[in-house]
Amino acid sequence: MVSCDCLDCTETCFCTMVGGAPYPTEGFDVNLTAIDDGYVVEVATDRGQQWLGEERLGRLPEASAGQLARRDELRQAMVRRLEEQNAAFGLKLSDQQPPKLPNDADGSWGKFSADCVECGACTNICPTCHCFYLYDQALGPEEFERVRTWDSCLFSTYHRMAGGPGMKLTPRPKLSSRLANRVLHKFAYSPQQYGVLGCVGCGRCVEACIGAIDIRQVVKELSE
Ligand code: SF4
Ligand code: SF4
Numbered sequence: 001m002v003s004c005d006c007l008d009c010t011e012t013c014f015c016t017m018v019g020g021a022p023y024p025t026e027g028f029d030v031n032l033t034a035i036d037d038g039y040v041v042e043v044a045t046d047r048g049q050q051w052l053g054e055e056r057l058g059r060l061p062e063a064s065a066g067q068l069a070r071r072d073e074l075r076q077a078m079v080r081r082l083e084e085q086n087a088a089f090g091l092k093l094s095d096q097q098p099p100k101l102p103n104d105a106d107g108s109w110g111k112f113s114a115d116c117v118e119c120g121a122c123t124n125i126c127p128t129c130h131c132f133y134l135y136d137q138a139l140g141p142e143e144f145e146r147v148r149t150w151d152s153c154l155f156s157t158y159h160r161m162a163g164g165p166g167m168k169l170t171p172r173p174k175l176s177s178r179l180a181n182r183v184l185h186k187f188a189y190s191p192q193q194y195g196v197l198g199c200v201g202c203g204r205c206v207e208a209c210i211g212a213i214d215i216r217q218v219v220k221e222l223s224e
Contacts, residue, residue: 001026001028001029001030001099002028002029002030002031002032002164003024003028003031003032003107004031004032004033004034005023005024005031005032005033005034005071005074005075005078006022006023006051006078007020007074007078009022009078009081009085010081010207012203012204012206012207012214013082013201013202013203014082014085014089014201014203014216015082015083015126015200015201015202016079016082016083016201017082017086017087017089017091017092017093017201017216018093018197018199018200018201019093019094019095019097019197020201021075021079022075022079022082023075023078026044027042028044028045028046028048029043029047029048029051030042030043030044030048030051030052031044032074033071035067035070035071035073035074036070037067038182040063040068040071040114041063043057043058046110049220058111059222076137077207086216088218089216089219089220090220091216091219091220093187093219094197095191095196095197095199096136098187098188098191098197099187099219099222099223100223101180101183101187101188101219101222101223102180102183102222103180103184104172104176104177104180104181105177106180107176108221108222109176109177109179109222110176110179111221112176112179112213112218113174113175113178113180114175114200115211115212115213116154116175116179116211116213117210117211118152118154118155118156118175119154119210120150120152120154120155121205121208121209121210122152122182122205122208122209122213122215123150123151123152123153123154123155123182123205124150124152125204125205125208126202126204126205127200127202127204128186128190128198128199129149129152129182131151131152131153131158132148132149132150132151133148133149133150133151133158134146134148135147136146142185152159153178153182154175154178154179154182155176155178156170156172156173156175156178158172158178159171159172159178163199179213183215183218183219183222185198186198186215187219188201199215
């Protein structure tokens, strides 16, 4: 796993608001930080060391104190920038401190779902959304293939169940409860089930949303 520091961000980025940072602190084998005259290479694991190889590693000079200081300076500058651009939201969340949000039946979600057109862009672009859909597609009279594709919990069909007339075919007929489900999955269910927030603050869903729904604003307003 080769990672690198973020040295720039968009105005929708908010990793520091959810307990993250614009550089990795764990989970990588080799990390690269671009500095003025090259890269600081940090090898964190034996796997990273093997991948780079002794010979190549031997050719790399030891990072100087000045180069390490420059890396720290660049990191701190990015953290400051992220904190400043998200200051208005006033949220400081972490895996141990998820926000307290209303349940999916609460009417307050409706303010945000009113702008949702159910396009599914937010779920398709999210690095932590993983729901998929399976269906069988006919290729010929006696041939078919099973297809796996992305699904989205914002779609009304996502929750649809089999059943006869008079049966309740979906537990989430309202779009507001489907939008709530997505946000609660990130900020309530994931911390409950796995002990980690399900949102890394990448801001991609904010950028992609045609309805201009900003998950930072949703969490801010509804946790208040
Ligand atoms: S900001 Fe959070 S919810 Fe939105 S795409 Fe990134 S990880 Fe997913
Ligand atoms: S991207 Fe926005 S409009 Fe599209 S499904 Fe997600 S919340 Fe709704």
